[in-house]
Amino acid sequence: MRRLLTGNAAAAWGARLARADYVPAFPITPQTEIIELLAQWFDSGELRGRLTLLESEHSMLTAAAAAAATGVRVFTATSSQGLLYAMEMLYTVPGWRAPFVLVNVSRGLASPITLESDHNDVLAARDSGFLQFHCASCQEVVDSVLLAYRLAEDPRVRLPAIVNLDGFHLSFTREPVDLPTAEAAAAFLPPFESHGIGFRASRPVSQAVAVLGGSAYSYFRYETHLAAEQALAAHGAIAAEFAQRFGRPHEAVERYRSDDAEIVFFMIGAFATKAMDAVDRLREAGVAAGLVRPRLLRPYPAADLQRALAGRRAVAVIDQNLSVGKGGVLHGELASVLYGQPDAPLLASYVGGLGGRDISAEEFFQIARELQDAVLAGRVPPPRLLYTAGELRQMRNLQAIAAAPGIAGARA
Amino acid sequence: MNPALRRMKDLPSTHLLGAGSAMCAGCGGLLALHEIYDLLGARTVFVNAASCMTLLASYPFTPFRGSWLYTAMASAPAGAQGVRDALDILIGQGRLPPEEDLTAVALTGDGAATGIGLSATSGAIDRGLDFIYLCYDNEGYGNTGQQSSPATPLGARTATSGGAHGHAASKKDLFAIWVAHRPVYAATVVGADPLDLARKIDKARALTGPRLIHALAPCPPGWSFDPAEAVEIGRLAVKTGVWPLKEYVDGKVVHTHVPHPRLPVEEYLKRQGRFRHLFEPERDVQVLARIQSQVDAYWAEVCA
Amino acid sequence: MYRIRLHGRGGQGIKTGSRILGSAFFGAGFEVQDAPVYGAERRGASMAAHVRAARSPIRERGVITRPDLVALADETLLQVPAANVLSGVGPDSVLLLHGNGDAETWRARLAFSGTVVVLPAAGEHAEAELGGARCAGAAARLAGVISRQQLMAAIAQELASLGPSATETTTAQALAAYDAVARHAGVLRESRPAAAVAFAAPEWIDLPLESARIAAPDIFAAATSVEMRTGLWRTMRPEIDYAHCNRCAWICSTLCPDSAIRVLADRSPEIDLEHCKGCMICVSVCPPHAIRALPERAARARELAAAP
Structure with a gap:
């Protein structure tokens, strides 16, 4: 049944359809609607189990993983500063090999503090051991939560997963969402199978024990990496089953008009749909443009990306994040898998959409133009921040009011 | 009081906690833990914060006969919350037989209990979490070499308070912090008084809700005394009134032992290298007097 | 070097x-x-x-x-x-x-x-x-x-x-x-670093993916710590003089932090020398002073001498 849902509601519905037993929670804008809805459903009996409000995200993540390690299906959600506050546990709990799903509603990081979206928060969790799904629509949010549970709980994988949606652009935006029925969801995602994990009186276990020495440490750490790599193949089969049941393919890498494209936009998240629009306009203008969007960022679908981009002439990586002192994170990630590939495209770097800043259609068009020039010249332009003269003029006005020293018009 | 716990002979004569753990010889924290574990039993899951006791278990060796989960310094109570909630859900929904249930025990040092983990602790008590919080208090960050923690007492030398007068602040009162939260139970214990400890564990075990067991843990390397003296130091802490043995139950604080006559605090202090600077090369009259007067003031209030 | x-x-x-x-x-x-x-x-x-x-x-x-x-x-x-x-x-x-x-x-x-x-x-x-x-x-x-x-x-x-x-x-x-x-003096000589010719190659393997159950640092057995012979830490050894032990029950056993003193059926304490770390708490708390401390070296030497 199609209905209008915000991305937050879609995330909550994902947890509901997954029949999450336990939701440890802590509120943060723009995630709150998720936990409020779930709280209502636990209160009304539409969800069985328990929602516990913790006193911080650090505790929330600890409780989530401890409950998963006790053998229940766990869902939780946070955003931005909250994700970073939980960072110690975010890196800790994948090694417990107790699967659960964490929704992150992406929001730019302080400083300066802001409420709007970019992807630096979730990319700070990039190397944690959580699997990462990145959504471009509210539909994808609910679908990805179900997919994430299947993948995280797969016996070959057993790692927690993050499902990421952009604050505001998805979290507070209603879109038509085709909700799976409870029965169909249950058929796709069977009840949680603990595979023998859990604390039981009859079965003593000491979990998450310290190791002394780099050799044992290497073994346990690398096993999580091997499991994450294994998740790539597992995801293919799970996504195929999902497509068969629900008619919506969610491949690890989405290719939009890219197979015959000369130039390609490469991005994750909600603004990727804007790039799709730009692709259509560019095609109408005679430019062979396309979009490649990884939905799965961890494990990184390297082979799929190599295939999707082989033979393309130039790629613009549009990073809604900033690795300070380096540039766009996804640009470096993509370069690492394209380097030395035969037929690899030129790779240009754009940083845009920081802190919710829009990326206009014209900016996509201009990026396409620069890529075309790059193809002719055989080299790419230097990395660019999407930022206009008008924005800087506006900034100057703000600085003047702030009495920023040395700014014309400043009062002091 | 459990009539079965009147004399030392009533205490368990076989011990549950496995030998061979990596705690130091003469560890007052391990002493308390081993006595407590005998009474709580193996139907427990200890949720451990980062502390000396991180290394109780190191792969593949564990001293526990029940279960254990290592978390992080700040969030052991939250780990206990997750385990408790999950067990409640599983048992409540009939997915786990009740006989598989376990008692959740957060195990932390004083650094976690009084500092970095305090908000997680406060949150857990506030939520009415059904758990036992066991803090072994060696009055400093022992595992990292005994730096000052909020639980370090006035005048003690630590790796970060090496000045002429030692630690300048007074010990943070964890028991009072708990009592302010109105938990179902809170008690101070010391391994050197196993009978008092046993009665309190016995009482705590029978209750439901947040329960504090705050154990003074004389620490041979951190406090600088011979390991053989660990029990004597613990006894002196009680006899001098430095470590009051008490419990909070039914909304009231009751002292389970009122030292009488109360020995001068110096009897306790002079046995420990961390206070040696208060006695030599010359007596630090002021700090010694302050320590004594704090203890006197405490007991004056208790006995008023 | x-x-x-x-x-x-x-x-x-x-x-x-x-x-x-x-x-x-x-x-x-x-x-x-x-x-x-x-x-x-x-x-x-x-x-x-x-x-x-x-x-x-x-x-x-x-x-x-x-x-x-x-x-x-x-x-x-x-x-x-x-x-x-x-x-x-x-x-x-x-x-x-x-x-x-x-x-x-x-x-x-x-x-x-x-x-x-x-x-x-x-x-x-x-x-x-x-x-x-x-x-x-x-x-x-x-x-x-x-x-x-x-x-x-x-x-x-x-x-x-x-x-x-x-x-x-x-x-x-x-x-x-x-x-x-x-x-x-001078018996210690500087040695040369490992040579990059004719060296033994490391036996690298491709680490296999293993079940999460074994590939997590979890211990599925109870009290495996007894495998750790902490008795080897000891420099002093407690020795019970059973003639003077008054079978008080278990003061030494209760106050041993390491669970290394057990009480036998006849209420005699027995020290587990494989795990006793030699803290000597038992020596200092024994009411009739029936436990004495002796240097571990001497105790070992005596054992060696007594061995057939």
Whole structure:
């Protein structure tokens, strides 16, 4: 049944359809609607189990993983500063090999503090051991939560997963969402199978024990990496089953008009749909443009990306994040898998959409133009921040009011 | 009081906690833990914060006969919350037989209990979490070499308070912090008084809700005394009134032992290298007097 | 380069010894690295420290896998496999043993192909905390490139914060050791680094993906810690005089932090020497004083003598 849902509601519905037993929670804008809805459903009996409000995200993540390690299906959600506050546990709990799903509603990081979206928060969790799904629509949010549970709980994988949606652009935006029925969801995602994990009186276990020495440490750490790599193949089969049941393919890498494209936009998240629009306009203008969007960022679908981009002439990586002192994170990630590939495209770097800043259609068009020039010249332009003269003029006005020293018009 | 716990002979004569753990010889924290574990039993899951006791278990060796989960310094109570909630859900929904249930025990040092983990602790008590919080208090960050923690007492030398007068602040009162939260139970214990400890564990075990067991843990390397003296130091802490043995139950604080006559605090202090600077090369009259007067003031209030 | 590994127990001053030796080499004009091997150091537990010294800047790091000198402050550690005292030694290595016995006997007993130098460990526990410093003093002489003055200066520097009496005692012990091995001066030679030709290739494997159940640091059995022979930490041993034990029930057993005293059916306590760390709490709490402390070395010697 199609209905209008915000991305937050879609995330909550994902947890509901997954029949999450336990939701440890802590509120943060723009995630709150998720936990409020779930709280209502636990209160009304539409969800069985328990929602516990913790006193911080650090505790929330600890409780989530401890409950998963006790053998229940766990869902939780946070955003931005909250994700970073939980960072110690975010890196800790994948090694417990107790699967659960964490929704992150992406929001730019302080400083300066802001409420709007970019992807630096979730990319700070990039190397944690959580699997990462990145959504471009509210539909994808609910679908990805179900997919994430299947993948995280797969016996070959057993790692927690993050499902990421952009604050505001998805979290507070209603879109038509085709909700799976409870029965169909249950058929796709069977009840949680603990595979023998859990604390039981009859079965003593000491979990998450310290190791002394780099050799044992290497073994346990690398096993999580091997499991994450294994998740790539597992995801293919799970996504195929999902497509068969629900008619919506969610491949690890989405290719939009890219197979015959000369130039390609490469991005994750909600603004990727804007790039799709730009692709259509560019095609109408005679430019062979396309979009490649990884939905799965961890494990990184390297082979799929190599295939999707082989033979393309130039790629613009549009990073809604900033690795300070380096540039766009996804640009470096993509370069690492394209380097030395035969037929690899030129790779240009754009940083845009920081802190919710829009990326206009014209900016996509201009990026396409620069890529075309790059193809002719055989080299790419230097990395660019999407930022206009008008924005800087506006900034100057703000600085003047702030009495920023040395700014014309400043009062002091 | 459990009539079965009147004399030392009533205490368990076989011990549950496995030998061979990596705690130091003469560890007052391990002493308390081993006595407590005998009474709580193996139907427990200890949720451990980062502390000396991180290394109780190191792969593949564990001293526990029940279960254990290592978390992080700040969030052991939250780990206990997750385990408790999950067990409640599983048992409540009939997915786990009740006989598989376990008692959740957060195990932390004083650094976690009084500092970095305090908000997680406060949150857990506030939520009415059904758990036992066991803090072994060696009055400093022992595992990292005994730096000052909020639980370090006035005048003690630590790796970060090496000045002429030692630690300048007074010990943070964890028991009072708990009592302010109105938990179902809170008690101070010391391994050197196993009978008092046993009665309190016995009482705590029978209750439901947040329960504090705050154990003074004389620490041979951190406090600088011979390991053989660990029990004597613990006894002196009680006899001098430095470590009051008490419990909070039914909304009231009751002292389970009122030292009488109360020995001068110096009897306790002079046995420990961390206070040696208060006695030599010359007596630090002021700090010694302050320590004594704090203890006197405490007991004056208790006995008023 | 000199590659020196010091082994001993927590509390024997191994780290201090490595720093004295490091400073002594430095004072003699060498480039130096010294470092303790980081682990769960506990008093009595085995530990190690490294000293490298060379006439050019040192680029090696970390564990010394092929030592030119192993200086062992406590020869009882040879019975502790986990201490890995003799790891990586070869025919060119020197083993400095702080203990009793003669070099040839040790050499034969250990099937050691290199040189053994025994530094007699006189006076039982007065010098327990000085084993590291004594080894440093002896090692300085074995290298033959460090003068008495340089050794003394190094000690003064390293122990400055502990006051003059500690410096004095340590200096006396280290110099005594320095003199005691005088006839072996120069036996320690600098060795060359591993050659990049004809080396043994590491046996790398592709780590297989394994079930999460075994690939997580989880222990599925109870009380496996009993496999850890913490009794080897002990330098003093408690011994029960059953004639005086009044079978009080279990004061010693309850107050043993390590669960290392059990009570038998006849209410006699029995000490688990495999795990007793030698804290001696039982000795100090026993009401009739029926438990006495005796040095572990003496107890072992007595056991050896009694063995058929």
